[in-house]
Amino acid sequence: MSDCIFCKIQLGQIPAKKIAESELAFAIADISPQAPVHALVIPKKHVASLNEMGAEDRETILPDLFALADRIATEKGIRAQGYRTVINNQLDAGQTVFHLHLHVLGGAKLKGGFGA
Numbered sequence: 001m002s003d004c005i006f007c008k009i010q011l012g013q014i015p016a017k018k019i020a021e022s023e024l025a026f027a028i029a030d031i032s033p034q035a036p037v038h039a040l041v042i043p044k045k046h047v048a049s050l051n052e053m054g055a056e057d058r059e060t061i062l063p064d065l066f067a068l069a070d071r072i073a074t075e076k077g078i079r080a081q082g083y084r085t086v087i088n089n090q091l092d093a094g095q096t097v098f099h100l101h102l103h104v105l106g107g108a109k110l111k112g113g114f115g116a
Helices: 005-010 055-075
Strands: 018-021 025-029 037-043 083-086 102-106
Touching (some): 018 037, 018 055, 025 055, 037 055, 055 083
Antiparallel strands (some): 037 102, 083 102
16 A cells, blocks of 8 residues: 555665564564564555454464564563563554554563553
């Protein structure tokens, strides 16, 4: 998608340091980190949100996102003590970039609950 920031990053049109990559996804550091480790795991295929995913994407992209998250947690040394993965789906859930992405947060004791 031509106006998508994550698509532009993937194509090299916007500079960003990739911290991990797989066949179907790549990861970058969040520019406004909410934890000492805060990575975004982004599918290479543009899918706006979980609502836009077809069955094939759910069977291929989602497992790859979580596998890459696990790899990041291992490489950053946060896997054993714990980390959080979050997908914000749609505006009311906090999604601000409409290209599906998975947040990986850790490196400190994370705060509080979920919900409104």
